[in-house]
Amino acid sequence: MRTNIHFIVNPIAGKGKNELSEALLETYFPKTEFSVSIKKTKFVQHASALTKTSIEEGAQIIVACGGDGTINEVASCLVNTAVILGILPMGSGNGLASNLKIPKNVKKALAIIKTQKVIAIDTGTINDKPFFSNTGVGFDAHVIADFEESTTRQLFSYVKSTLRTLKNYHYKNLVELKYNETTELISPFLLFISNSNEMGYKMSLTPRASLQDGLLDVVVVPKLSNFKLFLFAILFFFKKHHWLKEVRFKQVTALEIKSLDGSILKAQKDGELFFPKNPEIEILIHPKNLNVCVL
Numbered sequence: 090m091r092t093n094i095h096f097i098v099n100p101i102a103g104k105g106k107n108e109l110s111e112a113l114l115e116t117y118f119p120k121t122e123f124s125v126s127i128k129k130t131k132f133v134q135h136a137s138a139l140t141k142t143s144i145e146e147g148a149q150i151i152v153a154c155g156g157d158g159t160i161n162e163v164a165s166c167l168v169n170t171a172v173i174l175g176i177l178p179m180g181s182g183n184g185l186a187s188n189l190k191i192p193k194n195v196k197k198a199l200a201i202i203k204t205q206k207v208i209a210i211d212t213g214t215i216n217d218k219p220f221f222s223n224t225g226v227g228f229d230a231h232v233i234a235d236f237e238e239s240t241t242r243q244l245f246s247y248v249k250s251t252l253r254t255l256k257n258y259h260y261k262n263l264v265e266l267k268y269n270e271t272t273e274l275i276s277p278f279l280l281f282i283s284n285s286n287e288m289g290y291k292m293s294l295t296p297r298a299s300l301q302d303g304l305l306d307v308v309v310v311p312k313l314s315n316f317k318l319f320l321f322a323i324l325f326f327f328k329k330h331h332w333l334k335e336v337r338f339k340q341v342t343a344l345e346i347k348s349l350d351g352s353i354l355k356a357q358k359d360g361e362l363f364f365p366k367n368p369e370i371e372i373l374i375h376p377k378n379l380n381v382c383v384l
């Protein structure tokens with residue numbers, strides 16, 4: 090029987106104008122062995138709808154062609170199923186692809202899918218909504234909120250959003266954190282929860298995170314003075330932010346975050362803005378419930 094592979098292409102991810110030609114795919118997936126289908130997304134959440142249809146059509150491998158946002162939409166439909174996720178990195182940051190060592194070169198990434206070597210990876214949820222790379226309710230969420238106003242989706246836009254957010258950031262949310270039988274109160278600058286060891290562009294707040302250890306890596310940074318903030322930014326760039334004593338790392342299977350003034354916290358998941366429906370947030374890890382094609 091032929092292997093049924095569906096490619097879901099986000100044309101606006103990364104530099105935009107992403108295309109995938111049938112002719113190129115046929116050189117990797119000959120019609121005698123593979124049945125191949127290409128679908129293009131037309132709007133936000135379309136990748137999710139297309140994936141659901143592909144599952145009904147009997148796809149065995151569904152390839153997310155885009156960045157972490159596209160992977161999120163596709164993979165959210167594949168957790169706890171036998172359908173395998175493939176990745177063609179076409180995004181800006183491509184954090185998850187980079188952690189999985191899937192190259193940006195389309196031909197090399199297609200060759201990986203062709204080998205059909207599969208591993209099971211952990212996935213996370215924030216109030217029952219899946220994430221695969223990372224989520225957060227601090228500074229990162231505010232950067233993403235600013236970034237979503239940008240007209241381009243490249244590194245420069247992230248840098249501009251980060252600088253603008255740094256200038257205007259207010260520490261207004263006092264939150265209660267519960268993890269590993271500990272409870273603490275904090276007004277966080279950063280509350281970043283990661284499944285992956287990379288955020289994109291080779292940057293990482295959690296270099297020790299693993300996609301297969303059954304744990305989420307949490308970075309907690311409290312309110313910082315402007316000088317410490319500057320220091321944090323420089324150290325982060327050189328992956329030395331752990332040198333600051335204010336930067337704390339935790340490994341958890343579950344984390345509860347409660348906004349004490351009852352407000353809804355601004356969050357990001359896999360680089361997309363997300364508003365939890367209530368002031369309590371529950372973040373969980375789900376060990377090895379997603380199959381992914383890897384090198």
Ligand SMILES: Nc1ncnc2c1ncn2[C@@H]1O[C@H](COP(=O)(O)OP(=O)(O)OP(=O)(O)O)[C@@H](O)[C@H]1O
Nearest residue numbers: 102103130131133155156157158159180181182183
């Ligand atoms: N045709 C479209 N028009 C507008 N938005 C789209 C379209 N197709 C998909 N999207 C949305 O584009 C967003 C960005 O996608 P994605 O995250 O894959 O790219 P990226 O942000 O450039 O990469 P990365 O997350 O790796 O930095 C997603 O929220 C997705 O829903």
